[in-house]
Amino acid sequence: MTPHTFHDLSALRRAVRRICAAHRLPSRTGGRLVLSVAQAAGAVLRAGGPVRLEAAEQSAPGGTALLAVTLRAGEAPAPLSTADLPLPGRATPDGVAWHLPLGEPQDPSASAPRTGVPSQGGPCETATAEVYEAEIAALEGDLGAALSRVDTLTTELHRLKDELAETNSGVLALYVQLEERDEQLRRAHGQILRELEDALRPSPITVSGLEFAVHYEPADTDAPTGGDFYDWLHLPDGTVHITIVDALGHGVRSTRSALNVTHAVRTLALEGHPLESIVARTHDILVPFDPEIMATVLLARIHPETGALRLANGSHPPALLLRADGTSDYLETRGRGIGFPLPGSESVLEDTLHEGDLLVLYTDGLTESRRDPIEGEARLVKSARAHAQRPVDEIPGAVAEDMHTVILHSDDTLALAVRRAPRDAPGAKAEAGG
Structure with missing residues (x-):
């Protein structure tokens, strides 16, 4: 294809604009091309030399259409300038070339390949x-x-x-x-x-004929304080006293309430107050100092030699007694807790722990993790039977693990086990299990 020769910068600019219009280059790209061609050819034209301009569509690998624009100086007295062009081009031995991607044609007449440089125009254009x-x-x-x-x-x-x-x-x-x-x-x-x-928490106690173990599990392992507490002590008359407390709420406040209850109960028990009066008397002692206190309480007294068992209750879940023969009973006794209306245990329940019998005391976090206390009590019986023959220090933790396979209601949990040792067993030890 014969390139077009130009001696005038204005004619060269017009020719480049026509190329841009004919090939529908974006205005931003076209403007850069006009400026770049004029800048590259400026020194040659000002020195009196001609430049040649050629434009043609080409196909790149992959079928992409390109517009190739080439500016040559020939034997011009000055070389073409390629420095700092608005649209960088590729230097050739005698000039500079630009390869610009083309978009889809906008009408059928534009789909045919276009080559060459449009006409430089008639005399009227040269006489601008x-x-x-x-x-x-x-x-x-x-x-x-x-x-x-x-x-x-x-x-x-x-x-x-x-x-x-x-x-x-x-x-x-x-x-x-x-x-x-x-x-x-x-x-x-x-x-x-x-x-x-x-x-x-109280230290383990050693009582001949009885085995003890306890497991505590907070609702939040990162904030282990809570209102579930226990206490056990050997009274002067030889019986063992056990207190289970569940203070309302979570955190440090409930811990303080539970500690106050266990300390008051311990003091009253050591002073020899009757078991049936301790819940009400604890209420009378604590409520004047803490009107917002609310706690459920379960009290147990066990005679190590005879196995005689007495229970007092203040709004607390009943104790579970699992017999050595596999039968079981929930030891229900009515009463209302500390901070409740008409507090106190209405009566004292009496029973007997025979050799090999297992007594399970607990807080409601053990049986109400699935929000159904009746269903929880049934599962507790099944779990206690399954683990009754294990070493006593393993029983509370194993039962808690069974009961918490599904947790719909997270709460602090306390489980305490007491087993009356068979006669042929070695001296029973009080053990605190985890």
Whole structure:
């Protein structure tokens, strides 16, 4: 294809604009091409030399259509300039070339390949007034400045995006570190509270003929304080006294309430007050100092030699007695707890622990994890039977594990087991199981 030769910069610009229009280049790309061709050819034309312009569609690998625009200087007295072009091109031995991707044609007539440089126009175009050329030059100067501004803004946008990505990455890393630190503090806090609460719980006791074990499980392992407490002690008359307390609420306040109840009950028991009066008297002692206190209480007295068992209750779940022969009974006795209207145990239930019998005392977190106390009591009987022959220190934890396979209502849980040892068993030891 014969390239078109130009001696005039304005004619060269018009020819490039026609190429852009004929091939439907985007205005931004077309403007850059016009400025780049004029800038590359400027030195040659001002020195009096000609330039040649050629345009043709080509196919790139993959079927992509390209517009190839080539500017050549021939034997011009000055070389073509390729530095800092608004639309960078590829330097050739005698000029510079641009390869621009083309979009889909907008009408059927535009689908045929277009080659060559459109006509330079008639005499009227070559006689363009200097004012027109001056306006064109001014517009091209404005376009160049605008494109330069666009390039600057684009570069700044990329920089800001990179900085934002780095900032987001740093914030995310800091957030992860804070989460890890918070988790460490929660665990440390929970460990301290667990150690303090363990220190407040009574030490194991040793009573010939009886075996003891207990298991406590907080609703939240990171905040192990709660209102489920127990106490056991050997009274001067030789009987064993056991207190189970479930104070309303969770956390430190409920722990304080439970401790107050167990301390008051212990004092009254050591002073020799009748079992049937202790719940009501504990209420009378504590409510004036803490009007909002509410706690359920179960009291048990066991004679180690005879197995005589006495129970008093203040709104607490009943004790489970599992006989050595596999039969079972819930030992129900009515009463109302500390902070309740008309507090006190209405009566004292009496029964007997025979050799090999297992007594299970607990709080409602054991049987109400599925929100159905009746269903929970049935499962407790089944679990106690399954584990009754194990060492006593394993029984409370094994029962709690069975009962908590599904938890719909999370609550603090306490399970305490007492077994009357058979005569041929070695001396029974009081053990606190986990």
